[in-house]
Amino acid sequence: MRAAIADGTLPVGSRLPASRVLAAELRVSRGLVTEAYQRLAETGQVAGRGRGGTVVVAAPPAAPAAPAGPAPRGGPIDALRALPCRIDLSPGVPDLTAFPRTAWLQAERRVLAGLTAADFGYGDPQGTPALRGAVAGWLARNRGIRADPGEVVVVAGVAQALGLLAQVLPGAGVRRVAVEDPGSLGARQQLEHGGLDTVGVPVDGAGLDVAALRASGAGAVLLTPAHQFPTGVVLDGERRRELLAWGAAGGLVLEDDYDAEHRYDRAPVPALRALAPESVAYAGSVSKLLAPALRLGWLLVPRRLHEEVVEAKRHADLGNPVLAQLVLARLMDSGELERHLRFVRRRHRRRRDAMLDAVARHLPGARVHGAAAGLHLMVTFDGADFPDTALAADALTLGVKAHPLSWHRISPGPPGLILGYAAGPAAEIEEGVSLLGRALRTRIRDQRR
CATH class of the missing domain: 3.40.640.10 (Type I PLP-dependent aspartate aminotransferase-like (Major domain))
Incomplete structure (x- = not known):
């Protein structure tokens, strides 16, 4: 059903079959169909409308078309960078909207005038x-x-x-x-x-x-x-x-x-x-x-x-x-670069604080590392037994990019995520971490089955 919603077979606004009807057609239990509908609702793809039944309300991000040229080189990071998403929490990127365009242009004009x-x-x-x-x-x-x-x-x-x-x-x-x-x-x-x-x-x-x-x-x-x-x-x-x-x-x-x-x-x-x-x-x-x-x-x-x-x-x-x-x-x-650093440091700190608040609300039990500096947080799920690559893949289906910690490990260790907070505004950080929390809850429930 996820695939049918993603490829448009079940377009946004369409009504899903009644659980009893679909169960009879597929020769499965009605409880199984009900659970499937519930999972789709938790990921925001369908919503109950009372007597109106269950309706498709959002499609997941479509998988990117196969590139015309060679596949991305450089491993999983380059491959992830090429994928579309709504919210990018990848680490390593500053606030690109803060680039000092005016100062750069003025400096470039002065440089050119003297060459x-x-x-x-x-x-x-x-x-x-x-x-x-x-x-x-x-x-x-x-x-x-x-x-x-x-x-x-x-x-x-x-x-x-x-x-x-x-x-x-x-x-x-x-x-x-x-x-x-x-x-x-x-x-x-x-x-x-x-x-x-x-x-x-x-x-x-x-x-x-x-x-x-x-x-x-x-x-x-x-x-x-x-x-x-x-x-x-x-x-x-x-x-x-x-x-x-x-x-x-x-x-x-x-x-x-x-x-x-x-x-x-x-x-x-x-x-x-x-x-x-x-x-x-x-x-x-x-x-x-x-x-x-x-x-x-x-x-x-x-x-x-x-x-x-x-x-x-x-x-x-x-x-x-x-x-x-x-x-x-x-x-x-x-001194313009120092002025820019002071400006972005204040902005990055506010975004860091927004991510810390969002993690505390939406990722209970996650342990936060490295909050005192930098442009990212590392969060680990100590004691969890799911692969963090699976959690990152679940998040991507919800439109959120993040690095699984295991990409950057050589030896095995607890699952975790690396979350960049500098590139997007606080509201986007809040939404992204909320979606990560949704993916985490689903993943933990699946692991317990």
Whole structure:
């Protein structure tokens, strides 16, 4: 019946057969038909009209048509991103409606007015001196990192930074990289696509387990110490000291500082790069601050890897587009980017609070992780025995996107969801979590049968 409603065989407004009649036609019990109607009502697809019977009131989102070209590459995240939905609670996206269009346009006009004809030629593959200087200043002010502009390599986001590192690390004798478990599936895929082997290292309430890292035999480790993805844990002081000692003994730390600027209920956490520049490769971007579409980020590596990384960047794309670099540099130097950060931080905090309230109301028993900072929450359903992929699929049939936690796990663990709250208004967050609650109740009832 769901399929018939979805494909229009039972259009919105049509009346379903009486339960007694359908039961006789299908030769099943009337109770079974009644239960089916009840489930359709719980998902908002039908409604009782008294003597008017049961009527179709909404169709679920139609499955997307098969693409004309190849299937989406990159795994489940890319596939999910391509699907239509009404409410997108996927993690990793800021409030794109807040992009500072006026400030960007004004900065672009000023930049264009000052360019010479020669400035439109090929740029420095390492990045324009203006942006490298601006990034150095930004990192000093916001992340406590003291870096010379010559150390900065401008990249097309953290994804490219990881891809470049995957190219140069084998030359430094590193072919196995430890990753956080749970940790970003996308980041792990970047390293593996570059030919590196990855091994999971557990994350607990204090962050990455450094003892397990030592036992893994990895020559490098990728981690998110300021706001671990997806748990939100901060790497604590003792673990930091242990990790830096591991780095000083020859290990390489790959620090993904993906959303450290977004914090609400705690003080900023210093970047590891600020403490040990010769054993930490540091990557960041404006994807969570302005917009992923800009594809602008930065990479700082130990001196022994710098020339190889610049050479890999040269062969990758000859450098990022110059105009966008110069506009971003102007926003950073003028203080406009800090003003934008203050504005979106207030907005994101309100949306975070709205999601916390909605989770408390609609997902009773769910445990919330990582609420003090970032752009997402992780919720776990401790003790539940259903697959979180099934819950996410149920939510998608109701028009809501969310990441199942298991996508980002290597080892098994409790089911959960990763819910982004930055991209949509509070009313949309409330509705989305309410629909998740509906899917959860149905899933739990089905598991008990």
